[in-house]
Amino acid sequence: MTQTASTDFLIIGGGIAGVSAAAELAPLGSTRLIEAEAHLAYHASGRSAALYEPFYGPPPMVTLSLASREGLDAAGVLSPRGVMLVVGHDDAGLLDEEAALMRMTEIDREAALAACPGLDPAKLARAALGGDAQDIDTDKLIQSYLRRAKAQGAQVELSAPATAITRRAGLWRVATPRGEFSAAVLVNAAGAWADPVAQMAGVAPKSIVPHRRSMARIAAPAGVDVSGWPMLLGARDSFYAKPDAGALIVSPGDAESTTPHDAWADDLVLAEGLARYEALMRYPVERMLANWAGLRSFAPDGAPVYGRDPDEPDFIWFAGQGGYGFQSSVAAARLIADLVAERPTDPELTRAIDPARFA
Structure with missing residues (x-):
């Protein structure tokens, strides 16, 4: 050798x-x-x-993320995105605690619908907005x-x-x-x-221990510009969705413990997550463009x-x-x-x- x-x-x-x-x-x-x-x-x-949301994570990560902001700005890798916690009528009582943990401010339904016109006004109960979320290149x-x-x-x-x-x-x-x-x-x-x-x-x-996180890239609704939508978070990490190059990335928020490997998405888990996303939106999920999974590792x-x-x-x-x-x-x-x-x-x-x- x-x-x-x-x-x-x-x-x-x-x-x-x-x-x-x-x-x-x-x-x-x-x-x-x-x-x-x-x-x-x-x-x-x-x-x-690829989101910078400094109040998302355990306390040591919050400290490190806040301390990283200046350096990320200097590297020119941040761009405005915003993040919004959205809950349906069955989960309306969950918003207060989750919003407080992420230092989000509750907004009225009209403001939430203006920020993300894809939300269904008949299905959305409450929403809270975070002011510091940025996309990371x-x-x-x-x-x-x-x-x-x-x-x-x-x-x-x-x-x-x-x-x-x-x-x-x-x-x-x-x-x-x-x-x-x-x-x-x-x-x-x-x-x-x-x-x-x-x-x-x-x-x-x-x-x-590594934990699988599945992702799907779906087509934006026909004729709809999603580029200005904030990242959407469901209650209890039930899903998140984020604009991506004219399409949307949706994750079921899964965190299944596994072994180190080249991860792939579970079709059933993806389908369940997409259904939770779709349950708050006015547009159905019509087409999946791609899917994948990554491993997030936790002590x-x-x-x-x-x-x-x-x-x-x-x-x-x-x-x-x-x-x-x-x-x-x-x-x-x-x-x-x-x-x-x-x-x-x-x-x-x-x-x-x-x-x-x-x-």
Whole structure:
């Protein structure tokens, strides 16, 4: 097996976590990122709903998402979208609690129908509007991080799945079909594969479990411009819908635990979600253009797992983003770099996401 020169940092995983980490770690030392697939952002990062809604998620993600806003603005990847929670008559009592959690303001039905003319006035009971939701240009953001990383000398190896990980003479050594790569510090940004990567390295897993999220792209109603509609959220995550390049993306909001794999949508789950969406709309779903699924990975408490492993300090966890990876990426990657460089961090935040909480 071909062996390459060692680097300071070796990142496993080429999704939003791995690429953003590369951009922040490269100024600190030589950096290499290895990705199992032939393209970056192939799995969860390439199948994201791509929305910035900072109050959507567990408290540590809210903190990181709010702290990421300035950097996302600077990268030029945000554009106005808006988000609206909509409930039918059977679920009208659910709006208050859910709107409060996301810091949304209830609006009257006329305002809701004006914001989204596709809603059926006979079916809509109540609605609440969030003021800070933005679309994220995910490809542009990935490329921005990649350019920054490469400008600082970072190297990227594609089609390089880790097949074995050992630690010898103070270095992590990762075997791949493209050769062996070694580094002093190993960053586990492997998404749904984070626990298997840890186990391969002899590090205790953190019970990070992937959950499937299915998506359908449907045709917009004939003659209807949906581009200005806000993202729609159903009660209890029963569905969400979002304009996308002249069409609509609709998800049933599923979160079925599964194993790491190249995910695909479940036809029955999609049909149920589309029916819940259709139950509030004036237009029937006439045509599905495409469907897919991604894996959102969660630790048991829902918070991400970021930082040094308590037993192997040179093994860095950057996993368990739970679907909030893009909107929190700026602050999350900076936090990883701060932890690696042993710079000061917010103690309350770092305790909430510390891998040692599972020790």
